[in-house]
Amino acid sequence: MSLTGALPARFRRERVLIIGCGDVGLRAARVLGQPQRVRVLALTSSPERAPLLREQGITPLRGNLDDPADLRRLAGLATRVLHLAPPPSGDMPDWRLDTRTRALTRALAQRSPPLSLVYGSTSGVYGDAQGRWVSEAMPAQPRTPRAWRRVDAEASVHWLGRALGVRTSVLRIPGIYAPDRPGGTPRERLQRGTPVLRPEDDVYTNHIHADDLARACVLALWRGRPQRNINVVDDTELKMGDYFDLAADLYGLPRPPRLDRVSANDQLPLMLLSFMSESRRLRNQRMKDELRLRLHHPTVAQGLRSGAR
Numbered sequence: 218m219s220l221t222g223a224l225p226a227r228f229r230r231e232r233v234l235i236i237g238c239g240d241v242g243l244r245a246a247r248v249l250g251q252p253q254r255v256r257v258l259a260l261t262s263s264p265e266r267a268p269l270l271r272e273q274g275i276t277p278l279r280g281n282l283d284d285p286a287d288l289r290r291l292a293g294l295a296t297r298v299l300h301l302a303p304p305p306s307g308d309m310p311d312w313r314l315d316t317r318t319r320a321l322t323r324a325l326a327q328r329s330p331p332l333s334l335v336y337g338s339t340s341g342v343y344g345d346a347q348g349r350w351v352s353e354a355m356p357a358q359p360r361t362p363r364a365w366r367r368v369d370a371e372a373s374v375h376w377l378g379r380a381l382g383v384r385t386s387v388l389r390i391p392g393i394y395a396p397d398r399p400g401g402t403p404r405e406r407l408q409r410g411t412p413v414l415r416p417e418d419d420v421y422t423n424h425i426h427a428d429d430l431a432r433a434c435v436l437a438l439w440r441g442r443p444q445r446n447i448n449v450v451d452d453t454e455l456k457m458g459d460y461f462d463l464a465a466d467l468y469g470l471p472r473p474p475r476l477d478r479v480s481a482n483d484q485l486p487l488m489l490l491s492f493m494s495e496s497r498r499l500r501n502q503r504m505k506d507e508l509r510l511r512l513h514h515p516t517v518a519q520g521l522r523s524g525a526r
Contacts (some may be wrong), residue, residue, distance in 0.1 A: 233438065234295035234331075235259045236321065237302030238270065241400050243338070244431035246275050247265040258295060258341055261288075262466065272273070278415060282317045291321075293329035297438045300374070301337040304366035312362050312493045314441045315370035322377040333384040336374045338367045340391040340423060341450065346497035348421050353389070353392055353446045371446070378444045386441030388433060388449045391423030391499060394520065398427050402521060403464040407473060413458040414436040420496035424513035438509040447508065450499040453516045457493065460517060467521055 226337045235242045237257035249255045261267065262458035267277040278294075282302055304315035311411060318336070325331060343351050344358035359365045371387045378385035395401040414420070425433075433449045441447070455463070458475060465472045482490065504510055514520035 219233060221300065224516045228258070230254065231296040232256045232258060232294065234278075234298045234495065235275070236298065236300045238275065239301065240395075241393065241427055241434070242299065242301050242403075243273055243275075244427055245434045246273055246429050248435045260291070275458070282321065283503050284497075285320060285324075288320055289327065292324050292327040294421065297330050298325065298331045298334045299337075299434055299438060300334060301434075304363070304370055306363070313365040313369060315366045315373065318370035318373045322373045324382075326377060326381055330381045330383050332379060333386070333438050334374060335386045335388060335434055335441060336370065338371055338387050338389050338433065339364065340389045340450070340499055341495070342368050342389060342496070343495075343497055345495040348496040348498065348499055351431070351446060351448075352500040374443050382443075384441055384443045385445075386437040387446045388430075388437060389424060389446060389499075390430060391450050393427050393430060394424055394517065395427035396521065396523070401427065403461050404470070406469055407461060407465050407468065407470045410471070410473065411489070412474045412476045413461050414481055414493055415477055416456070416458065416479040418481075419456040419458045420493055421498050422455065422460060422492075423458075423497070423499045424453050424517045424520075425450050426512075426517075427521040429510070429512050431513055432513075433504060433508055433510050436510055440508050442507055445503075445507070448499045448501050449504055451500045451512055451515055451517065451520075452501070453518075454498060455517070462500065463518060464521060466519075466521035470481055 233255055233351065235246060235257065242259065246257045249257050254380050257274065259270050259296055260278050260280045262281040268279055270277040302317060305317055341364040342357040342359050343355055345362045357368050374385045377383050430449055462472045481493065
């Protein structure tokens with residue numbers, strides 16, 4: 218997708234700042250296209266990462282999201298901001314707060330706020346919908362500390378939009394996969410033989426290919442409507458066990474063993490169990506209608522097969 222070729226001339230020299238420029242951020246930078254038309258900057262706390270960013274045509278900015286002085290230097294720097302950095306983790310007295318996003322939005326409000334801010338959140342903010350279809354109209358019902366912190370971050374982002382007229386988009390993102398992404402397929406888990414739930418106990422999961430997510434991020438920078446939440450998800454409708462069965466058949470590996478929920482609670486780690494305790498099917502009509510995103514990988518079956526060729 219060539220975004221810059223479709224933009225009005227007055228937009229072609231904009232500065233896009235990526236905060237949290239990992240795998241998806243790098244893919245988004247590639248989508249943004251020619252550096253002489255959209256200048257891409259990325260905040261990084263690691264000097265070792267600067268050469269990689271420069272190779273991708275990205276200007277690295279040394280800084281740390283937890284340093285107020287570094288954040289102040291970001292004020293007025295970019296015309297559009299893509300925020301993909303995770304909240305702080307670990308045990309904290311204010312464990313429901315994303316202090317990083319709170320500080321970032323306050324800093325961006327200090328001088329010449331950006332035209333748009335896109336934040337990469339998680340579909341985990343919806344909590345457990347017991348397998349029902351979920352649109353953006355459903356209120357957030359976080360059940361885990363990480364989901365609570367994302368809800369707090371979303372509120373900070375939309376505060377900036379309401380207070381200063383910034384067009385803010387919150388992308389609610391499910392499981393990200395891609396054959397060329399580190400840990401981006403179920404192959405390693407299948408090789409370990411990690412069990413999944415039996416069909417009657419299983420949960421629906423949702424997916425998005427990393428390349429389609431990157432394209433959604435870029436489109437939201439220009440096409441996102443003010444103060445919108447958008448589910449960024451493909452058209453797959455699968456339960457978790459069926460997803461791993463599909464991947465096992467594709468890779469020629471044994472299908473994972475199935476457990477009832479009681480046995481899973483005894484045998485599986487808490488982090489994995491947390492993903493097995495929430496079931497929902499995300500609607501993506503808003504993504505298609507408002508961002509006008511045409512998925513390159515409409516289902517995980519197609520996306521995984523594309524990397525197996």
